[in-house]
Amino acid sequence: MNTRFTSSISRRRTGMAAVLLAFGAALSAPALAQFRAPSQPGLPVNPPAAVQAAPAQPAPQPRIQLADAIIAVVNNDVITRNELMDRARMVERRMRGQGVSLPPPAEFQRQLLERMIVDKAQLQLAKEVGIRVDDTMLDRAVSRIAEQNRMSLQEFRNQLEREGITYPRFREEIREEIIMQRLREREVDNKIQISESEVDNYLAAEKGAGGAQQELNLAQILVRVPENASAEQIAARRQRAEEIQRQIRSGGDFAKLAATYSDASDALSGGDLGWRSQDRLPQLFLDAVSGLKEGEASQIVKSANGFHIVKLVGKRQPSVVKGGAAGPNAVQQTHARHILIKTNQIVSAADARRKLAELKQRLDNNAAKFEDLAKLYSNDLSASRGGDLGWIYPGDTVPEFERAMDGLQPGQVSEPIESPFGYHLIQVIERKRDDVSQERQRLIARQAIRERKLEEATQDWLRQLRDRAYVEYRFENAESSGS
Numbered sequence: 001m002n003t004r005f006t007s008s009i010s011r012r013r014t015g016m017a018a019v020l021l022a023f024g025a026a027l028s029a030p031a032l033a034q035f036r037a038p039s040q041p042g043l044p045v046n047p048p049a050a051v052q053a054a055p056a057q058p059a060p061q062p063r064i065q066l067a068d069a070i071i072a073v074v075n076n077d078v079i080t081r082n083e084l085m086d087r088a089r090m091v092e093r094r095m096r097g098q099g100v101s102l103p104p105p106a107e108f109q110r111q112l113l114e115r116m117i118v119d120k121a122q123l124q125l126a127k128e129v130g131i132r133v134d135d136t137m138l139d140r141a142v143s144r145i146a147e148q149n150r151m152s153l154q155e156f157r158n159q160l161e162r163e164g165i166t167y168p169r170f171r172e173e174i175r176e177e178i179i180m181q182r183l184r185e186r187e188v189d190n191k192i193q194i195s196e197s198e199v200d201n202y203l204a205a206e207k208g209a210g211g212a213q214q215e216l217n218l219a220q221i222l223v224r225v226p227e228n229a230s231a232e233q234i235a236a237r238r239q240r241a242e243e244i245q246r247q248i249r250s251g252g253d254f255a256k257l258a259a260t261y262s263d264a265s266d267a268l269s270g271g272d273l274g275w276r277s278q279d280r281l282p283q284l285f286l287d288a289v290s291g292l293k294e295g296e297a298s299q300i301v302k303s304a305n306g307f308h309i310v311k312l313v314g315k316r317q318p319s320v321v322k323g324g325a326a327g328p329n330a331v332q333q334t335h336a337r338h339i340l341i342k343t344n345q346i347v348s349a350a351d352a353r354r355k356l357a358e359l360k361q362r363l364d365n366n367a368a369k370f371e372d373l374a375k376l377y378s379n380d381l382s383a384s385r386g387g388d389l390g391w392i393y394p395g396d397t398v399p400e401f402e403r404a405m406d407g408l409q410p411g412q413v414s415e416p417i418e419s420p421f422g423y424h425l426i427q428v429i430e431r432k433r434d435d436v437s438q439e440r441q442r443l444i445a446r447q448a449i450r451e452r453k454l455e456e457a458t459q460d461w462l463r464q465l466r467d468r469a470y471v472e473y474r475f476e477n478a479e480s481s482g483s
Contacts, residue, residue, distance in 0.1 A: 073472040074120040100270040103260035121469045126183040133178045147349040188461050202445045217313040219271040224263035225306040227467040241300050241307035248297050254311050279448040335429040337387035340380040342422035352423040356416040
């Protein structure tokens, strides 16, 4: 497999896996109180006659406790109390690690259960359309996660157990995340269409901007409006958004309010969208934060998914020119080559690192040529070319590879570097600054438009999937709902 894949895909696929290691603390008792099974009095047992004759205090009655209970039905499947408790422990640990204040227990339960309902609906659809992840692929994914945390698989497994996460459950979390990612690619990514006129309009707008766009760090709160909602439902949702906005203006913590009230998938991360260039943000959000100072929140804005409140967390000039079409189109290109050793059930991460370290020592001692070693040992399609990857633009490779490559001087060889594809030795041959060709400009524009559309299309698809699902709540004092 060639290394030249876009970094955005890599980030989407590895995000959940990176988060899971941080999970594990137990959820506080109040947060799960309403999901605990009520105790029941046991049946009295008749004691032997000899015991009846002796005056004694009555023995405590044994109590029967329900081991588990169904708290929600989603189409033809269920979510149990134990499943919710397991997820709650992981999510609370992650939120504390990110510094996000926990919402009140009842709201935390509601948010978490809603996320689980949406995940369950996705997994059901994936099963219907035949998306599967076999154990071999899953083993590789888990091994990569362990390697990224600089642990052997056994050390990683022991760490999970210490954090209160069973290894089988962790594996299933990763399997489900991969399945859902594949489903979204099938149902959303592959259906996004970009016309030539859209590319033309994008390039014209970039030219008019006259330079590299700022990067923005945004957070959002979404109050979702169901598909085909009535006027009364829309009004009620708008009122809820207005109440959230009043709390923000009164000094409420945006991240905690997002975790408490937002219906977006990023709610339990405080609504954080992270740093993005302006051309990769929905126009709705750009308009909402236009004119805001850092730390301010927007007015309520309406989209097809509901009502949004957007916070401008920060803004900055991009640190690296990515080759956009605006202004001077000169970007730095790197001519590089590499040796890739993939890890699998036969070749472990330690084996790959050790082999590359031996090859690097030979190169450092001038005992071999890079291109000769690449032809002999590299597992990449570039091996026949001596590992030559040609001229690489910023953003062409995955982030791990690009960071290592950017830190090298021409002629220098890296230490063994890990990426999602395996382990690399990288050598920079030369660098140059050159104008981006017209074809390249259009490709960059198309990628930016796709990313912008993808965010909105994914949220719209998830909303429709949730609205079509039959959901019945079965915990005490919850509203029943079916659609």
